[in-house]
Amino acid sequence: MYTLFYYPRNASLAPHFVLEALKVPYQLELVDRKKHAQKSAQYLRLNPTGRIPTLVDDDFVLFESGAICLYLAEKHPESQLIPADPVQKGVFYQWLMYFTTTIQSELMIYFYPERHTQSALMYDDIIKTQQTRLTEMFTIVNRHLAGKSYVVNEQFTICDCYLFMLCIWADELNTPPLQFEHLSKYLREMAKHPVIKKVCDTEQTDLSPYK
Numbered sequence: 001m002y003t004l005f006y007y008p009r010n011a012s013l014a015p016h017f018v019l020e021a022l023k024v025p026y027q028l029e030l031v032d033r034k035k036h037a038q039k040s041a042q043y044l045r046l047n048p049t050g051r052i053p054t055l056v057d058d059d060f061v062l063f064e065s066g067a068i069c070l071y072l073a074e075k076h077p078e079s080q081l082i083p084a085d086p087v088q089k090g091v092f093y094q095w096l097m098y099f100t101t102t103i104q105s106e107l108m109i110y111f112y113p114e115r116h117t118q119s120a121l122m123y124d125d126i127i128k129t130q131q132t133r134l135t136e137m138f139t140i141v142n143r144h145l146a147g148k149s150y151v152v153n154e155q156f157t158i159c160d161c162y163l164f165m166l167c168i169w170a171d172e173l174n175t176p177p178l179q180f181e182h183l184s185k186y187l188r189e190m191a192k193h194p195v196i197k198k199v200c201d202t203e204q205t206d207l208s209p210y211k
């Protein structure tokens with residue numbers, strides 16, 4: 001039995017998608033960010049970063065969303081959430097790294113400008129700059145998705161779990177993902193996927209914008 005320590009719409013969303021796609025037994029443990037539970041002594045013993053998510057698999061504890069997704073998929077290779085073909089696997093890692101180390105990182109700067117300057121006067125400038133940078137990044141993703149149903153190899157993979165999570169986060173941007181032609185079509189189809197629907201229903205994440 002896996003235990004995923006999560007909070008709705010946080011970085012735990014992608015691992016939640018993966019767990020549901022695997023059709024394995026798992027349970028959710030809410031880490032209440034409103035009460036700063038992720039900074040509690042009890043949680044910090046599991047995850048010293050004080051961030052969400054954390055996965056517990058018997059005596060094994062793992063943090064970082066991307067690492068959790070890969071660990072789960074590799075434990076259950078029959079799920080095919082990672083392509084088997086070496087070339088497609090390379091493409092898979094390319095996009096997963098782009099999502100985790102580039103888009104996700106830039107979104108964090110956008111959401112938390114106070115962590116990147118000593119002057120409150122700079123907050124608006126950082127946010128504006130990040131809007132531009134993120135638009136450029138989603139433009140690249142949009143171009144890649146032209147004529148595609150999935151990010152990689154026409155199969156549902158971790159990349160789709162991760163991209164859908166990031167696009168939910170980015171829905172408040174001046175140019176949100178739904179304003180890109182190919183990305184919008186992809187997201188609307190992905191929102192119909194049973195895994196996406198089930199998890200978003202569990203986390204009470206509204207999918208009506210994608211209809």
